[in-house]
Amino acid sequence: MYEFERGDIVYIRDFPFGKPTRIRGKVVGMLHGDYYNILLTNGLNEGTIITYKCYKLIRGKDVPSEIRED
Numbered sequence: 001m002y003e004f005e006r007g008d009i010v011y012i013r014d015f016p017f018g019k020p021t022r023i024r025g026k027v028v029g030m031l032h033g034d035y036y037n038i039l040l041t042n043g044l045n046e047g048t049i050i051t052y053k054c055y056k057l058i059r060g061k062d063v064p065s066e067i068r069e070d
Contacts, residue, residue, distance in 0.1 A: 002034070002054040002055070004036055004054070004057065004059070006027055006028065006030070007027060008026070008027045008059065008060070009025075009026055009060035010024065010026070010027060010038060010057045010059060011023065011024045011057070011058050011059075011060060011067070011068075012024070012025070012038075012052065012056060013056050013058055016053075017055060020058045020063045020064075020067055021067075022042070022043075022067060022069070023040065023043040024040075024041055024042055024069075025039055025040040025041055025050075026038065026039045028049060029049075031051065033053075034053060034054040035052070035054070036052055036054065036057065037049050037050070038050055042069075
């Protein structure tokens with residue numbers, strides 16, 4: 001479905017296939033079953049690695065500019 005690589009910047013969606021939140025992270029690992037380990041780079045859990053299913057993520061370049069913080 002979605003293909004992310006290590007080092008990709010991703011944003012977390014508020015619910016599956018929903019709008020992206022302002023929480024972003026970096027892909028640090030790929031697991032079985034389309035799960036990814038994400039190192040959160042801002043927000044309350046900054047610096048924490050959390051596992052997300054692929055549909056909870058969206059690429060940074062696909063996020064609207066009003067949400068993205070470049």
